[in-house]
Amino acid sequence: MYKAPRGTFDILPQEQAYWKYVEGKVAFLCQLYGYQPLSTPIFEDSELFTHAVAGGTDLVDKEMYTFEDRKGQKLALRAEGTAPVCRAYLEHGLFNLAQPVKLYYIGPAFRYERPQAGRYRQHHQFGFEAIGSADPALDAEVIEMAQRFFFSLGLSQFSINLNSIGCKLCQPKYVEALQEHYSDYTEQLCPDCKVRLVRNPLRLLDCKKASCQKIAETAPKTVNYLCPECQAHFQSVQKYLGALGITFQLNHRLVRGLDYYTRTVFEIEPQEEGTQQSALGGGGRYDNLIEELGGKPTPAVGFAAGIERLILNLKRQKIAVPSLPTPAAFIACLGEEAKIEAAKLASALRKNGIAVIEATGDKSLKAQLRQANALGAIYTIIIGKQEMENRTIILRDMRNGEQKAIPQTEIITALKQGETA
């Protein structure tokens, strides 16, 4: 027997209500804030990701799904959402539109990791990106939008962590100070952090090991090394957030795992009893990325959330989602001739936009009604010998069991009335 590959899963019909719910909220929210949908391919030049996200990150070093096509072209399954959006922005000259350009996407991303709760090899991300403005008001708007997104889903048990990690000018100085601080403790560092110290020093800060945490606590803070411009930007972001009534926590250890971030970084994490400390979503500014990918210097800011984790939290917080629509009618029939009549009727109803399901096989009426019930049909239409003779049908309301015989010609109007009733 074949199985879905490790870390992937089928989303069965019974589960789809959650997905449709989230997708609906996404579309509404993005419309509200002026973001337009963008779909990008499921695979890209693998260099797009290695260049954008950069080495030293786990994503690029050990989690990418890369492969060669038949001509030896090096490709990678979409590892994250931002780089492809930037690529599309450049490729299609979207910098010619009024700036900032606001785009959103929703789709799968792939990472080779060992699966566990809320972590998969194929997961789905929703994200939005505002490209072409350095205005701190936009950072605040993005954060507010992220918050509104969670609220609109019904989620409230989360907190917003905020930090600024500076720019090309000030970050190197900070990194130097950080390395200097850590160099006093080299012997006490965990093996991972010894590597980080050289390859990706910022990530030293969020090591979870107790021994490393102690060192991180006394480490210099990014905010104390910001250049005047970054300092002003960060202050302004906080001022706007205050004006918007957004509560957030400054977290000096928040650095994010992808290297393209500059200045503002933020993360949404659930604050529930459980141990689960995986981020629900995160984002920040990436003012150098477009330039890195071959464009003109173009500031940008964005956010992404994982759909599976959202749904996990919807379930944990017992948030009910609307169920998928059920058919308006089920057509039951008895006898060969009635079955032909049923097929004609089903076709006519569908032509009028009424969702119907026909009985198949030749089950007993009891079995057919059982099926109508299981399908959640609002009405069952019954056609038997007697109805064939009278040119009528029986219309049974499954909600209360009331039924009546009506002329076949009146069925469409009857059902349309019933739908609004």
Place this chain on the structure above:
RNA sequence: GUGAGCGUAGCCCAGUGGUUAAGGCGCCAGGUUGUGGCCCUGGAGAUCGUGGGUUCAAAUCCCACCGUUCACCCCA
């Protein structure tokens, strides 16, 4: 990549060495020879993850492999 737990019908699971592997959900059928949901009755459905070993005897004990879950790591 590291560590731990778990693999018995579509799903949840009982069963810790000895007759035909139990139950619940779901499915199918009957109880009304043309009427669902509740109830009652019956039925179908299991190479007990795979391979090897111990034993007179293994779902049960041992080993390996595979799968899966959770945690670390990392992130969505």
